[in-house]
Amino acid sequence: xxxxxxxxxxxxxxxxxxxxxxxxxxxxxxxxxxxxxxxxxxxxxxxxxxxxxxxxxxxxxxxxxxxxxxxxxxxxxxxxxxxxxxxxxxxxxxxxxxxxxxxxxxxxxx
Amino acid sequence: xxxxxxxxxxxxxxxxxxxxxxxxxxxxxxxxxxxxxxxxxxxxxxxxxxxxxxxxxxxxxxxxxxxxxxxxxxxxxxxxxxxxxxxxxxxxxxxxxxxxxxxxxxxxxxxxxxxxx
Numbered sequence: 348x349x350x351x352x353x354x355x356x357x358x359x360x361x362x363x364x365x366x367x368x369x370x371x372x373x374x375x376x377x378x379x380x381x382x383x384x385x386x387x388x389x390x391x392x393x394x395x396x397x398x399x400x401x402x403x404x405x406x407x408x409x410x411x412x413x414x415x416x417x418x419x420x421x422x423x424x425x426x427x428x429x430x431x432x433x434x435x436x437x438x439x440x441x442x443x444x445x446x447x448x449x450x451x452x453x454x455x456x457x
Numbered sequence: 458x459x460x461x462x463x464x465x466x467x468x469x470x471x472x473x474x475x476x477x478x479x480x481x482x483x484x485x486x487x488x489x490x491x492x493x494x495x496x497x498x499x500x501x502x503x504x505x506x507x508x509x510x511x512x513x514x515x516x517x518x519x520x521x522x523x524x525x526x527x528x529x530x531x532x533x534x535x536x537x538x539x540x541x542x543x544x545x546x547x548x549x550x551x552x553x554x555x556x557x558x559x560x561x562x563x564x565x566x567x568x569x570x571x572x573x574x
Contacts (some may be wrong), residue, residue: 348519382561385502392552392567393502398560436502440559444507444516446492451501 349373353449359427360429361441361454369437373423375418380439382420384413387434387451397421397422424454432456459563461485461553466568469543477538477568479553487511487531490556493538495549505551506538521547530564543572 350372369382377384378400385393385437395404397413400420410431413421420439424431437449465477469531477493486570506527507516515527524543536553550567557563 383560385561386555387502394564395560395562398558398562404562411494434501438502438504438561441574444514445518446507448494448502448504 349441349447351437352445353435353437353452355450356453356455359424359425359431359454361429361456362390363427364423365454366416367422367424367425367435367437368416369421369439369449370419371439373398376415376420376439377414378394380420380441382413382415383438384411384420384422385436385438386431387436388432393423427456429456459555461555461563461565463551463553463565463568466551466570468571468573471544471572473572474541475543475570477540477551477566477570479536479538481536481553481555481558483492483536483553486534491529491536492529492554492556492561493527493536494552494561494564495556496522496552497508497546497549503549506535507556511532522560526531540570543570545572 352370384397387393401413410425414421434451436451460482464478469475492507509529526539548571552567553565554561555563
């Protein structure tokens with residue numbers, strides 16, 4: 348069974364840049380997996396940040412960007428702010444109607 | 458605006474059944490594929506099930522296959538998740554989610570299901 352991998356936690360200083368990644372237990376992530384990224388703060392449903400690898404959703408600041416880095420999908424946050432402290436999830440489309448979420452990354456801004 | 462409102466959550470005993478509903482509004486429901494995604498307390502998101510816009514195809518995550526059934530009624534702008542043989546590990550907030558192309562673009566607020574004796 349394919350596992351989607353994310354860093355369990357990450358820390359960034361205010362104003363700093365951080366790159367979160369989304370990989371596969373076996374194989375490489377490509378645009379064919381249609382990677383998307385979601386931000387979730389406590390008690391709230393997820394908010395869509397990025398779709399189709401690098402397309403920002405409406406209202407998402409351009410501090411958030413998506414890409415493929417090496418064999419993983421990546422979410423980069425530049426100029427991190429306190430309000431960016433949240434859990435971040437990626438999800439990949441595996442084909443045949445199956446989606447798989449990564450385990451999520453807890454981002455701390457301090 | 459797009460709204461997805463879940464209902465039907467609650468406490469159920471292990472082995473029991475429950476049906477979640479999702480009322481959709483603000484868009485042409487019958488044109489969109491829909492999903493259920495869940496989140497156990499303190500845990501990450503888990504994809505549960507997917508139904509095509511016309512109900513012709515249904516897919517399930519391995520952990521619920523054979524126990525859960527997704528359905529929809531386009532005439533009522535509703536989707537459902539029928540959950541049978543519930544286990545403690547099914548305890549979670551269940552989100553109704555709209556699919557746009559290949560990503561989830563709108564999420565409901567979620568419904569809490571607790572499986573406990």
